[in-house]
Amino acid sequence: MTKKYFGTDGIRGRVGQFPITPDFIMHLGYSAGKVLAAADWHLMEGKRPTVLIGKDTRVSGYMLESALEAGLCAAGVDVLLSGPMPTPAIAYLIRALRLQAGIVISASHNLFEDNGVKFFSAVGCKLPDEMEHKIEAELNTPIVTKPSAQLGKVQRIDDAAGRYIEFCKSTFPYNLDLRGLRIVIDCAHGAAYHIAGHVMHELGADVVTIGVQPNGLNINLECGATHGATLQKAVKHYHADLGIALDGDGDRVMMVDKQGRSYNGDQLIYIIAKHRKQRKILTGGVVGTLMTNLAIENQFKKLHIPFLRTNVGDRYILELLQEQGWHLGGENSGHIICMDKHTTGDGIISALQVLYALRDADKTLAEFMRGISLYPQRLINVKIPKPFNFTSNKAINTVRKEAEADLNGNGRLLIRASGTEPLIRVMVESQSKQKVNYWTERIAKVVQIASA
Structure with a gap:
């Protein structure tokens, strides 16, 4: 059986440990290149596929960039290098340059010891599951380098930053500054x-x-x-x-x-949505996650803005937005997707959408959020020694029912497994901070004992 490598946000890990090693990353590049070269998009013109590689500023990016570059070229794929560029910039440049794929070397909000690899398709979104499965299957085969005349070539893009700056500016109304x-x-x-x-x-x-x-x-x-x-x-x-x-x-x-x-992702999404609703330019509703603050959901109800929750992760938000035909969604972490502006979450473009609301309505952040207080929310991560099916555990289900009865519709309880670490995440949210602390700690203790 093929091991599942691609998570909801690419392949992540601590540098020097599996899977983030130079050998693995080179093989990953080769496997991706082989799958791309086998696709039929380029056969009519007889051209080879071209992949753009971007990275953030962590020191291991140089090493991983070289490994990906070598693997792709060995498979006969041409490579463009942008140097340090934001993840959403790579998603944009793929489309602007009519490329076949893009790769970002980054561990996002993690510290420098970690790194990762995230793939984008030709339309600036994550790779289709079918293509990911093909790449994973190729990881089980040895690298067979193309003959010299068929090796890929590498070129740097000198104007990547300028192109992306102009794109970001184009998402802000021309009549405002x-x-x-x-x-x-x-x-x-x-x-x-x-x-x-x-x-x-x-x-x-x-x-x-x-x-x-x-x-x-x-x-x-x-x-x-x-x-x-x-x-x-x-x-x-x-x-x-x-x-x-x-x-x-x-x-x-x-x-x-x-x-x-400070204003987090939930509050910024609310400001964007409220402004679009007032301007009558909000398409459909808003997609949040299981972690979106209940106070924001209640405000959307008051404004008659449809709101749906999905699992934590930009992949799930994007899928639900596309399914609903909506444009706006995101997480309290600040990952915000404005589908009418970009194909992926973009910090700069999201900030510009908030600034558009402030300038257009002549209001401050505080004025937009006046009268709205986020419910106290607490999250405890419980380490588990081995895979653990908490959903069928009697003790956990009993304490869950007790908490839900006490919250009585004025709060939320969430128990979920981490998708990347051996953790069970326990989150409680309520208007009562006392209840939040009590139930979070009590449930976390029950989970800890049950999983031991």
């Missing part, structure tokens, strides 16, 4: 370090950038969307109107207002 706004942008020493500031500056903002000195080891380190305190401090220090924080590969965003208050 950001003049008069001072914005602090935290790029997390990641892939957007040379992108985000230029986008906002060219739209007229007075920009202060932080987290723009990557050294290969400092990506996401006490900065960016996963460490909002750095941005909050900077906004106050520079007397800015607001702040924008991205993560290491530029697909997540969180924002801060001039008072230092």
